[in-house]
Amino acid sequence: MxxxxxxxxxxxxxxxxxxxxxxxxxxxxxxxxxxxxxxxDGSPSTPIELIAEPGGYFSAVAANVRxxxxxxxxxxxxxxxxxxxxxxxxxxEGPHGPSEVVDPVPFPWTDASWPGVGRLGxxxxxxxxxxxxxEGTWASAMHELAELSRLxxxxxxxxxxxxxxxxxxxx
Numbered sequence: 814m815x816x817x818x819x820x821x822x823x824x825x826x827x828x829x830x831x832x833x834x835x836x837x838x839x840x841x842x843x844x845x846x847x848x849x850x851x852x853x854d855g856s857p858s859t860p861i862e863l864i865a866e867p868g869g870y871f872s873a874v875a876a877n878v879r880x881x882x883x884x885x886x887x888x889x890x891x892x893x894x895x896x897x898x899x900x901x902x903x904x905x906e907g908p909h910g911p912s913e914v915v916d917p918v919p920f921p922w923t924d925a926s927w928p929g930v931g932r933l934g935x936x937x938x939x940x941x942x943x944x945x946x947x948e949g950t951w952a953s954a955m956h957e958l959a960e961l962s963r964l965x966x967x968x969x970x971x972x973x974x975x976x977x978x979x980x981x982x983x984x
Contacts, residue, residue, distance in 0.1 A: 828870075829900030830884070832916040836876040839884075841898065844869025846888050851875065852895055854883040854911050883911035907950070908943040930968055938966040 824831055824838065831838045839851050841863065849871040850860035856877070863871035878884070883905070885895035897904060901912035938961060946953040954971070961969070 826900070829898060829902065830878075830912070830914045832880050832914065832918070833874060836874050837878040837880075837882070837914050838872065838874045839863060839898075840870060840872035841886060841900070842868075842870050843886075843888065846871075848889050850887045850890075851878075851884050852887050853878055854885075856882070860887060878914060880914050880916035883913050885911050935967045936965050937968045937970060939970040939972070941972050 824840065828840050828842055831840075839861070841849060843849050847865075849863045851863065851873075852860050853875075858877055861873060861875045861878070863873045865871055885897055887895055895911075897909060898912035902915040902917070903913040904910055905913050940954065942951060942954055943949040946957065
């Protein structure tokens, strides 16, 4: 159920789901795939087929999807495994569960005056929440922050979903 051709919509971010006036625009990079569809949890609608773009991207605007809806990607028509969005803003059921569409516009931001951290003197640690602890959760990672600080880490960069999620799935 496409409402606007992908080329007409100007995105704020290169990939992920973005709420628009016409619905939700989905865009994902899956260069090894020939067909990508969005499956919305609890929706009786047919899958939303994304349109192939140059460079391995797929995208479409879905008029019947809203903020709060949960979704996954189906690749090449394979119902055996549905993938979360690797650019998801929220994974309410963990890194392998469905992604949730988030609209940041109505959020009451309170950090406009925060200057951020300077680059000089920082020790950056990049962690994958799903593999950082045995439980693979934010809560379990929180219990390790003191140890990271003791090691000299001053800035964390955390990811939730594997970057290769939309690559070939081992069978």
